[in-house]
Amino acid sequence: MSLLIKNGTVVNSDAELLADVLCEGETITRIARNIEPPPGAEVIDATGKLIFPGFIDPHVHIYLPFMGTYSKDTWESASRAALMGGTTTLIEMCCPSRKDDALESFELWLSKAAGRSACDFSFHMGVTKFDDTTESQLREIVRRGISSFKIFLAYKGAFGVDDTELYRTLKLAKELGVIVTAHCENETLIAERQKELLAAGQTDPGQHHESRPPRVEAEGVQHLMTFAELTGAATYIVHLSCEEALKEALAARQRGVRVSVETLIQYLLLDKTYAERPGFEGAKFVMSPPLRDARNQDILWEGLVNGHIQTVATDHAPFDFATQKQMGRDDFTRIPNGIPSLEERVKLLYTKGVRTGRLSLPMFVNVASTQAAKHFGLFPRKGAIQRGSDADLVIYDPNCEGVISAKTQHMNVDYSAFEGWPVLGRPEIVTVRGEVVVRDGAFTGTTGRGQFLQRKPSHF
Ligand code: URP
Ligand code: ZN
Ligand code: ZN
Numbered sequence: 001m002s003l004l005i006k007n008g009t010v011v012n013s014d015a016e017l018l019a020d021v022l023c024e025g026e027t028i029t030r031i032a033r034n035i036e037p038p039p040g041a042e043v044i045d046a047t048g049k050l051i052f053p054g055f056i057d058p059h060v061h062i063y064l065p066f067m068g069t070y071s072k073d074t075w076e077s078a079s080r081a082a083l084m085g086g087t088t089t090l091i092e093m094c095c096p097s098r099k100d101d102a103l104e105s106f107e108l109w110l111s112k113a114a115g116r117s118a119c120d121f122s123f124h125m126g127v128t129k130f131d132d133t134t135e136s137q138l139r140e141i142v143r144r145g146i147s148s149f150k151i152f153l154a155y156k157g158a159f160g161v162d163d164t165e166l167y168r169t170l171k172l173a174k175e176l177g178v179i180v181t182a183h184c185e186n187e188t189l190i191a192e193r194q195k196e197l198l199a200a201g202q203t204d205p206g207q208h209h210e211s212r213p214p215r216v217e218a219e220g221v222q223h224l225m226t227f228a229e230l231t232g233a234a235t236y237i238v239h240l241s242c243e244e245a246l247k248e249a250l251a252a253r254q255r256g257v258r259v260s261v262e263t264l265i266q267y268l269l270l271d272k273t274y275a276e277r278p279g280f281e282g283a284k285f286v287m288s289p290p291l292r293d294a295r296n297q298d299i300l301w302e303g304l305v306n307g308h309i310q311t312v313a314t315d316h317a318p319f320d321f322a323t324q325k326q327m328g329r330d331d332f333t334r335i336p337n338g339i340p341s342l343e344e345r346v347k348l349l350y351t352k353g354v355r356t357g358r359l360s361l362p363m364f365v366n367v368a369s370t371q372a373a374k375h376f377g378l379f380p381r382k383g384a385i386q387r388g389s390d391a392d393l394v395i396y397d398p399n400c401e402g403v404i405s406a407k408t409q410h411m412n413v414d415y416s417a418f419e420g421w422p423v424l425g426r427p428e429i430v431t432v433r434g435e436v437v438v439r440d441g442a443f444t445g446t447t448g449r450g451q452f453l454q455r456k457p458s459h460f
Pocket of ligand 2: 183238239288289
C-alpha cells in the first residue's frame, strides 16, 4: 500500500519546503516535487497544509499507581487521544514503587501497552531503588531495548532515591550509555514545608506552590548536576518550570556537565494563579513542580528559541476532578499531582508558539519531535521526514479554528486545564508507519497496532 501526499509544505527541524511525500509500506521513500503516483497509491492533496513528522511526547504517565490512586487513562484511550492531537510516539515513565522488582515492573508496564496502543511507544525505566538485585535487572532491561532511566529526587518514600542510589544509577548509566531523566526537587525541603503549612492550617491547593517554591527545584537541579559531573553520565531534566532551576542547569552545562532540559506546555502557558482559584478549582492545576509565577513563561519560551531548553513534553498525568483530586480537599498534600494535556500539546504549542511568532515552524518541529527522537535513540526513524524514516506524518490544517473542551477530548479524564481556550489548526490526517490513523480529524486507527520501539544506548 502506498500513500502520496502532494503539494504540502514539508517541515523538518532544519528546513521547510514545498514537496510531495511518497510513503511505501511503513516507510517514507521519496520527497520531491511532482512525484507521479505509483499504481494503486492513495493520493492526498495537501495544498495549503503543513506536513510535520509525527510528534513525540517524551514524558507521559498512562499506567501510574500514585498517591493512593491510579491515573485514569488506559493505553487505548491515551494513544487515541495522542493521535488525535498529532502525537504518534509516546515515551512513558515506568514507575515501580520502592518495594517492587525492576524487571517485573518493566514487564508489567509493557503488558499494559502491548496489544492496546494505537501509536508507537517506549519507556524510561524508573529506578526507584538500587539494591543488590537492581543492577543486573537494569542491564537486562537495557538489553531488551530501553536506553533511558528515570530517577526522582522528590516523592520521599514512594519513588525517591537516596544519594547512594543516585550515584550508583548514574555510574551504571554512564557505563551502559544510557541517558538518565530526572525529576529534580529537594524532597526533604518539601516534606518539612508541607508539615509547617498544614500545622498552620494552610490546606488549600494554592499552598502546593508554597511547599515547593523555585529554590526547591533549583536545589534539585544543582544536586543532580553535582552527581552528573562526578560520574560523567548524560542527564535530562524533566519538567523544568522556572528561571532558578534553568540557571542551575545552564551553569552546569557551561562547566561541561552533560545535561538537557525539558519543559512542559503547562509551564509555558499556565501560571500559579490557576492553582489559587477558589472553591477547590485550583486542584485541577496541582502538579509538581508547581505552576510558577507568570514571569517565568517568557524565560522558558526564550530558552526554547536560544537552545537552552531542548524539548516540550506534557508529563500527562490524568486524575479526575470529581473524585481523585477531591482526596486533597482538606489537605493539599493529598491532591494527586498532575495536569492532563497529552492531546492538546501540539495544537497549543502551534497556536501560542508559532502563530504568535515566538517559534519558527522548524523550531516547533525540533522541540516537539526531533529533539526527543535524538535524545532517546529514535532518530532518524522518528522525528524527521526523510527517506527511510517511518511514515509517521501529521498533515496539519493551519486554518482550522477550534476550542478546547473536556466535552470533546479523548483523554479519559473529566476536565481540561485549557477549557475554552481557542486553538488554531488541527491534525487533519495523521499516519503511523503508513497507516492513516486520523482522517478528517476523526480517529481511524487500530488499537493494538502500536509497536514497542526497541532503542539502543547512545550516550557513551
Ligand atoms: O505532577 C506531576 N508531575 N505528576 C506526575 C508525576 C511526576 O512527577 O512526573
Ligand atoms: Zn516528575
Ligand atoms: Zn512525570
